[in-house]
Amino acid sequence: MLSGGVGGALLARGLAAITDVDLTVIVNVGDDERIYGLLVSPDIDTVIYTMSGREGPHGWGLRDDPFTVMASMDALPIDTNFRIGDRDIATNLFRTDRLAGGWSLTWVTTALASAFGVPATVLPATDDHLKSQLKVANGDWISFQEYFVVRHHSDEVEDIRFDGAAFSKPAPGVIEAIEASDALIIGPSNPVLSIWPILAVPAIGEAVAQKSRVMAVSPLIGGSALKGPAHRILSALGYGTGTSAVIGSYGGLLTDLVIDSSDVDDANGVKRPRIHVADTRMPDLASSTRLAQVIVDAVGKGD
Amino acid sequence: MLSGGVGGALLARGLAAITDVDLTVIVNVGDDERIYGLLVSPDIDTVIYTMSGREGPHGWGLRDDPFTVMASMDALPIDTNFRIGDRDIATNLFRTDRLAGGWSLTWVTTALASAFGVPATVLPATDDHLKSQLKVANGDWISFQEYFVVRHHSDEVEDIRFDGAAFSKPAPGVIEAIEASDALIIGPSNPVLSIWPILAVPAIGEAVAQKSRVMAVSPLIGGSALKGPAHRILSALGYGTGTSAVIGSYGGLLTDLVIDSSDVDDANGVKRPRIHVADTRMPDLASSTRLAQVIVDAVGKGD
Numbered sequence: 352m353l354s355g356g357v358g359g360a361l362l363a364r365g366l367a368a369i370t371d372v373d374l375t376v377i378v379n380v381g382d383d384e385r386i387y388g389l390l391v392s393p394d395i396d397t398v399i400y401t402m403s404g405r406e407g408p409h410g411w412g413l414r415d416d417p418f419t420v421m422a423s424m425d426a427l428p429i430d431t432n433f434r435i436g437d438r439d440i441a442t443n444l445f446r447t448d449r450l451a452g453g454w455s456l457t458w459v460t461t462a463l464a465s466a467f468g469v470p471a472t473v474l475p476a477t478d479d480h481l482k483s484q485l486k487v488a489n490g491d492w493i494s495f496q497e498y499f500v501v502r503h504h505s506d507e508v509e510d511i512r513f514d515g516a517a518f519s520k521p522a523p524g525v526i527e528a529i530e531a532s533d534a535l536i537i538g539p540s541n542p543v544l545s546i547w548p549i550l551a552v553p554a555i556g557e558a559v560a561q562k563s564r565v566m567a568v569s570p571l572i573g574g575s576a577l578k579g580p581a582h583r584i585l586s587a588l589g590y591g592t593g594t595s596a597v598i599g600s601y602g603g604l605l606t607d608l609v610i611d612s613s614d615v616d617d618a619n620g621v622k623r624p625r626i627h628v629a630d631t632r633m634p635d636l637a638s639s640t641r642l643a644q645v646i647v648d649a650v651g652k653g654d
Numbered sequence: 655m656l657s658g659g660v661g662g663a664l665l666a667r668g669l670a671a672i673t674d675v676d677l678t679v680i681v682n683v684g685d686d687e688r689i690y691g692l693l694v695s696p697d698i699d700t701v702i703y704t705m706s707g708r709e710g711p712h713g714w715g716l717r718d719d720p721f722t723v724m725a726s727m728d729a730l731p732i733d734t735n736f737r738i739g740d741r742d743i744a745t746n747l748f749r750t751d752r753l754a755g756g757w758s759l760t761w762v763t764t765a766l767a768s769a770f771g772v773p774a775t776v777l778p779a780t781d782d783h784l785k786s787q788l789k790v791a792n793g794d795w796i797s798f799q800e801y802f803v804v805r806h807h808s809d810e811v812e813d814i815r816f817d818g819a820a821f822s823k824p825a826p827g828v829i830e831a832i833e834a835s836d837a838l839i840i841g842p843s844n845p846v847l848s849i850w851p852i853l854a855v856p857a858i859g860e861a862v863a864q865k866s867r868v869m870a871v872s873p874l875i876g877g878s879a880l881k882g883p884a885h886r887i888l889s890a891l892g893y894g895t896g897t898s899a900v901i902g903s904y905g906g907l908l909t910d911l912v913i914d915s916s917d918v919d920d921a922n923g924v925k926r927p928r929i930h931v932a933d934t935r936m937p938d939l940a941s942s943t944r945l946a947q948v949i950v951d952a953v954g955k956g957d
Contacts, residue, residue: 388691388750417722423744428765429751437740440747441726447691448732462731 352536353476353559355379355545356394357410357578358570358633359538360401362646365639366536367402367471369647374471375528376402377555379540380456381483381513381548382495386433387424389443390450393496394545395460395475396442403467404636410578412439433500457522472528476549479519483548486510495544504580508587511543516551521558529558534650537567539631541581542600543588550604559604564650566607567624568631568642569597573613577632593617598624609646655839656779656862658682658848659697660713660881661873661936662841663704665949668942669839670705670774672950677774678831679705680858682843683759684786684816684851685798689736690727692746693753696799697848698763698778699745706770707939713881715742735804760825775831779852782822786851789813798847807883811890814846819854824861832861837953840870842934844884845903846891853907862907867953869910870927871934871945872900876916880935896920901927912949 354363354376363376379394393411400406405413416436424431435443446459455478464473484492487506498504529535540546550556559565574593575582582592590596594610594617605624610617611631618626629645632638657666657679666679682697696714703709708716719739727734738746749762758781767776787795790809801807832838843849853859862868877896878885885895893899897913897920908927913920914934921929932948935941 385754386751387747388693388754389747390691417720417740419720419722419740420744420747423741424748427744427748427769429748437720437722438726440743441723441730444690444692444723444743445727445730445732448689451688451691466730 352376352538353379353540353546353549354394354398354538355540356397357401358568359394359540359545360398360406361633361639362536362538362568362643363398363471364402364404364636365633365641365643366646367469368636368640369643372643372647375524375532376471376473377476377525377528377549378460378473379545379548380475380477380481381544381551382499383482384494384496386435386496387429388447389435389440390447391435391443391496392446392456392460392475395463395473396439398473399460399464399467399469402464402469402471402473405467407436412436433496455522457524472524474525474528475522476525476555477519477552478522480515481519481548481552482514483544484512484514486512499579504583508543508580508584511547511588513548513551516548517553519552521552521554526554526558529555529562532562534564534566535559535562536646537565537601537605539568539570541570541576541579541584542567542597543581543584544579546601564607565605566609566627566646566650567597567601567605568609568646569594569611569614571597571614572611572631574617594621594626607649609642609649655679655841656682656843656849656852657697657701657841658843659700660704661871662697662843662848663701663709664936664942665839665841665871665946666701666774667705667707667939668936668944668946669949670772671939671943672946675946675950678827678835679774679776680779680828680831680852681763681776682848682851683778683780684784684847684854685802686785687797687799689738689799691750692738692743693750694738694746694799695749695759695763695778698766698776699742701776702763702767702770702772705767705772705774705776708770710739715739736799758825760827775827777828777831778825779828779858780822780855781825783818784822784851784855785817786847787815787817789815802882807886811846811883811887814850814891816851816854819851820856822855824855824857829857829861832858832865835865837867837869838862838865839949840868840904840908842871842873844873844879844882844887845870845900846884846887847882849904867910868908869912869930869949869953870900870904870908871912871949872897872914872917874900874917875914875934877920897924897929910952912945912952
């Protein structure tokens with residue numbers, strides 16, 4: 352499975368809850384950034400925290416995490432827009448320290464997933480530098496965190512690029528997991544911001560294109576993302592709206608697409624990818640598992 | 655005043671409490687290190703925390719500071735010997751972020767001292783790289799933090815060097831403060847580990863040598879440091895023991911030395927520096943202020 356943040360993490364948690372699923376989650380690192388000197392990996396942490404059932408209420412951080420550190424920083428002359436809870440800071444200090452010591456992001460991610468008891472393999476897309484940069488209306492190129500956290504994704508996105516991607520190699524285990532899998536699942540993540548940077552690792556894009564089964568879950572319900580700006584970005588980049596925008600953004604890569612049951616009319620006449628219909632909202636583990644079961648059944652039956 | 659950690663910080667607090675004293679504290683940075691990716695400045699923070707009356711009980715960190723972050727890190731595969739409280743982490747994140755953004759350590763230190771309401775000017779000795787390295791019995795050169803925190807200063811120290819010192823410039827304001835002062839006070843800090851690295855900044859060493867009044871407070875009482883390995887290091891480096899070791903370690907720089915009232919016999923026959931006797935233990939602010947007043951009176955009277 353390829354995953355960005357919240358949506359992909361919720362589906363990953365559902366897939367991992369199905370007994371006979373052997374799951375590897377390959378996670379976007381294009382949003383990774385140095386914040387307060389800490390190397391933050393927002394999507395990796397959201398996947399790990401969510402899959403361990405400890406995610407915070409707003410799609411980031413840990414549940415019931417105090418903010419003592421941030422409260423102290425608020426008294427200092429520094430922009431504290433990017434909020435990190437105390438236990439979440441521990442995760443980031445660990446990653447920062449280990450990476451500075453020469454360990455790879457893959458090693459750090461594996462260690463964190465193990466410490467949090469995640470019942471799946473979690474891998475970064477790459478250990479190499481790969482950073483998403485967004486061109487906004489005034490012509491500036493800004494980082495994902497600047498766009499998303501500081502500016503609250505209010506800018507119109509005109510273009511996106513993935514610095515370093517052309518020279519990046521997949522993290523150890525990524526290609527093996529893709530090749531060995533019965534199906535490549537793409538989570539209900541923002542195609543442009545969360546999945547494109549994974550596919551931008553050349554060897555990953557090639558390996559995914561070789562798969563006979565590439566099944567995405569649409570991140571849109573009724574034309575909009577439940578969280579975040581996916582629909583606005585797809586439209587701004589010329590992919591239009593709704594289900595066809597999601598399909599178009601994957602450029603022929605998908606063999607299957609799961610859409611929400613409320614969007615059946617939006618897929619009328621679509622021949623390829625094959626359309627599957629399910630309830631794609633995941634307010635709790637039971638609904639995540641139900642959606643995951645639909646996917647597993649479709650893969651198992653070959654339809 | 656030149657200061658290392660606890661002893662110097664306590665005296666600085668006493669000096670600042672005397673109404674007509676205009677105090678600048680120039681602080682050792684040789685112990686600064688990157689820990690968990692954070693740029694820690696142990697002596698600067700001890701001075702700021704102590705002078706604001708918020709110091710922790712063991713000579714480092716902040717009083718009543720929770721350790722939520724460290725407790726979470728303890729669950730991860732990382733050496734967490736170096737303990738930092740949550741609010742103390744905020745200080746270090748602030749410094750790390752600002753330095754990464756191009757601000758100087760002087761700017762960061764001034765901002766922290768202001769935020770903590772420190773009633774004096776606090777300056778790092780230098781904004782440049784200057785790192786104390788200790789040669790221990792097996793021939794290894796290790797950093798101060800490795801020696802002090804990780805190995806609990808149990809190694810025999812055979813030599814010390816200050817990497818970068820030869821090329822370092824004093825922080826802005828340091829030379830001006832030294833030149834404008836009525837007297838240069840050296841706190842009851844470890845001469846070798848805390849004061850030598852300040853004097854190792856060439857222009858600071860020269861400016862101090864020009865002063866007609868350089869008054870140190872001995873860090874030894876009854877031949878031992880109240881805290882830390884000053885007496886063992888002085889002995890290991892060939893300076894002998896007691897008051898004469900302290901005097902010798904400053905190589906003729908001192909015009910005055912304040913010793914504890916219990917050590918009067920230890921200074922018999924000493925002609926230079928002039929010996930002053932006082933109670934040099936500082937268990938509370940009142941005793942810090944009393945010791946500070948002895949110094950101020952001696953400087954004022956010119957004796």
